[in-house]
Amino acid sequence: MGLNLTQKMFANKLEHDVWPGEIYYLEPDLVMTHDHQGPMTIREFESMGDIKVWNPAKIIFVMDHRTPSQTLTSVENHQKLRKFAKKHDITRFYDVGEGICHDLVAEHADVKPGMIFIATDSHTVTAGALGLFATGIGSSEMASLFATGKVWLKVPETIKVVLKGNLQKGVMGKDVALYLLKILKTGGADYKAMEFGGDGIASLDMADRMSLCNMCLEMGAKNAIFPVDEVTVQFYREKGLEITPLFPDGDAPYERVIEVDLDRLEPLVALPFSPDNVFAVSQLDKEYPLNQSIIGTCTGARYEDLKIAAEILKGRTVHKGTRMLIVPATRAAWLRAAREGLLEIFVSAGAMVNVPCCGPCGAYGMGVLAEDESSITTGSRNFVARMGAPGALIYLSNSATAAASAVAGKIVDPRNYL
Amino acid sequence: MTTEIKGKVFCFGDDIDTGQIIPGSYVVLTDPYELASHVFEDVAPEFRSQVEQGDIIVAGKNFGTGSSREHAPKAIKYAGISAVIAKSFSRIFYRNAINIGLLAIVLPEADKISKADRLTILLEQGKIRNHTKGEEYNFALPPQIMLDIFNAGGIIPYTLNVLKTRC
């Protein structure tokens, strides 16, 4: 029997075939922490005494959650991380203002196909879009990894998702994720890998793939993974890197196969308070008025998200009574949007544009909601109190829907605005 | 080694996410006792004053979903909770709990247990005794590596042992 993509990631490292259920100790190719889980990681690491990190060249630090400098505690945390990095010769340090960790490691090609990438963030699964094994762990385990260079991993069972047809205008990778959440529900892919394939993947650009892999975490997935196809090869070629395509074997084992017909997929929205409470925007039972619309977070604030939002907002204005906040995921995305005039379109339409950071994803210093307010967001979570008061309503959508809905002041189908 | 844990039960429902366990605004903190003082602050503010050392949380499916913050299991542990029993856990929470020395047990029949029931967990035997109801439930043990980490007191003491044997 052949190997699926996740098995291949393990097999590549171990130089022998592996099967679901087996447990291995591995040395990751790359690890990452950030200013939210980093301080705890350092605390635990230092509790082990005056020891050195196993390999500073394989460690990345990112200041993205509590940035720009928000409170005294968050600034002190940034300082702690800078000092630790200096002491341990960790030079791969993305400081305040660079952007969100998951976007940065892709944009800068820190992560490459075939790697084992471990980070102290649940959405580490995002990087699987680039054809690698990427998963999250907690701070103490990262402290242990810093010390030993090893992590134990169980080879997961894989759910295969076969995409057919083509993604339509106004429909994005985020909608594929919401569709799968509707089927699998939160926890439906617990401990499992999700592997994407089928002819339809060709119509998903890297931004779509990253949003999709990102939200597999909300299904509980351990990792999500795309094959290394022409889209991936092109993505790296633009960064001056040549990579080799990689596909699963034809007779690889899958626990379950789900087919998605992209031709028929519509813009979807997750209503409060769970990412799996999913409905088609065109079929909503009533009006959903909005106090706020957010284009931000590692789930939907890449250049492609900004571009489609600008397409919708051009010559239109944000609804009175609805505030719109746009937070590009990285400095490079911000800069490109600035150069191409997208930021001017946003500000002219009445939106606010902020510096790259996690910000509105979890009420980190911006985009906070009051008890009786509601917001649509391109983020990944609409849990109780995620963006402020426990009663505030959060709706999850793609960036086109968030932009069109900002104009309408209520949730609307973006296809009528494109 | 036998690990017997006794305590009375606090019940929680399905999909309790890490943000409900410890709100995002406290993730900037690292002191476990400080974290514990804010446990379940938004969703069950009474919990903190009612919990006694050794008590047990029993929850529905997908407990600990959401962020990777180990602040969540730490807030629970340092509030006095000795174990969390749930129908299912989100992966990172489960791993984090064991890594910081909080027992996490997957029990599909968790809803047979009610608030204030008195339980004894016999870890090595994979058994939970419900003294209030006179019932017994069996659970599957986690992989040996997780038991080793838990029995060492968490992944930090476990790692210290690994480092010691290396040099």
Ligand code: SF4
């Ligand atoms: S944007 Fe949100 S989901 Fe992404 S890393 Fe930041 S806090 Fe986590």
